[in-house]
Amino acid sequence: AQTVTQSQPEMSVQEAETVTLSxxxxxxxxxxxxxxxxxxxxxxMILVIRQEAYKQQNAxxxxxxxxxxxAAKSFSLKIxxxxxxxxxxxxxxxxxxxxxxxxxxxxxTQLTVNP
Amino acid sequence: xxxxxxxxxxxxxxRGQQVTLRCSSQSGHNTVSWYQQALGQGPQFIxxxxxEEENGRGNFPPRFSGLQFPNYSSELNVNALELDDxxxxxxASSPGRGSSYNEQFFGPGTRLTVL
Numbered sequence: 001a002q003t004v005t006q007s008q009p010e011m012s013v014q015e016a017e018t019v020t021l022s023x024x025x026x027x028x029x030x031x032x033x034x035x036x037x038x039x040x041x042x043x044x045m046i047l048v049i050r051q052e053a054y055k056q057q058n059a060x061x062x063x064x065x066x067x068x069x070x071a072a073k074s075f076s077l078k079i080x081x082x083x084x085x086x087x088x089x090x091x092x093x094x095x096x097x098x099x100x101x102x103x104x105x106x107x108x109t110q111l112t113v114n115p
Numbered sequence: 116x117x118x119x120x121x122x123x124x125x126x127x128x129x130r131g132q133q134v135t136l137r138c139s140s141q142s143g144h145n146t147v148s149w150y151q152q153a154l155g156q157g158p159q160f161i162x163x164x165x166x167e168e169e170n171g172r173g174n175f176p177p178r179f180s181g182l183q184f185p186n187y188s189s190e191l192n193v194n195a196l197e198l199d200d201x202x203x204x205x206x207a208s209s210p211g212r213g214s215s216y217n218e219q220f221f222g223p224g225t226r227l228t229v230l
Binding site: 004042043044045046047050091093102103104105106107108 | 148150155156157158159160163171173203205207218219221222223224226
């Protein structure tokens with residue numbers, strides 16, 4: 001079974017600074033997807049960024065980028081120029097490559113952005 | 116385009132009762148997944164429906180059941196409620212199966228409290 005581990009229950013960052021959230025996972029599959037989701041107090045889960053395991057290039061979406069280390073099974077999220085609106089719970093998630101399969105989430109990291 | 120909607124927003128039940136939660140999928144989406152998110156934890160996959168048939172199930176007892184209707188909306192039913200069923204229940208829809216990536220779009224969730 002696949003597992004996802006987020007070892008940082010809480011993180012904080014100053015506005016305009018950079019923060020990195022960590023995630024490790026365990027799988028025997030070679031093809032899969034990895035995601036970072038953001039869940040603000042409104043509870044709506046929002047996709048931040050995704051990475052296909054077969055792609056060596058790290059995904060980037062504006063201020064959000066990942067460091068994907070397939071051999072180490074590590075998938076960290078870097079948020080640059082942090083904004084107050086980035087404050088939320090962040091979840092790392094795994095999905096097998098086969099379509100329609102479930103998302104396996106980590107326990108989450110609560111990010112606080114200080115003005 | 117209407118996003119994923121869930122009803123009700125909140126509800127309170129007592130132990131032993133039965134509850135039905137509802138989800139309307141995003142237009143054009145024929146796959147619906149349900150997740151349980153206990154307080155302070157990541158979402159856990161309950162089951163998924165594709166074109167009105169169950170298409171995968173997580174580690175949840177049979178008293179958790181579901182339906183998907185011809186318009187692809189879905190219901191989650193929980194019988195014999197237990198205190199541990201108190202959680203946020205998230206519904207996610209996606210465009211359907213296939214070999215390509217299908218992003219899951221989440222609803223705002225239903226907060227269930229069991230007393």
